[in-house]
Amino acid sequence: MLYKGFTSAFLRRNFAEVLTANDAVKVLNLGVNLLDQKAGNDRLCDRIIELLLSLIDSHGDKLVWEEECYASLKRAKDYIQSMTEMTSAFTKLLSKSKARSRLPELEAPAQSDFVVEKVKFCKKIII
Secondary structure, eight states: OTTSOOOHHHHHHHHHHHOOHHHHHHHHHHHHHHHHHTTTOHHHHHHHHHHHHHHHHHHHHHHHHSHHHHHHHHHHHHHHHHHHHHHHHHHHHHHHHHHHHHOTTOOOOOSOSOOOOOOOOOOOOOO
């Protein structure tokens, strides 16, 4: 199903008509597990995320209000959020590495809210 050419509107409509909230939770858990197992396959992960987004769009209100469904929804959100944060951190490291390899004299400072530098002042006598 992940490699078929379904549109998100088609999936949302059919998910809403066919799946119960419990079925949606099962598919949601299966999708998160597949994301974890197939993390190296970008195309497959993109399709899984599209499928999960369509599922959440079609059953979002049911998943939020039912206690057992909410836990699965939160698990999916937390997993996707952590993957996004790791991807962002990796991208920052990669861009820093490229900048340092292109300009070796450029020493990028550590990411911090402040920088400690030693500054010399020349003395001037004012009369």
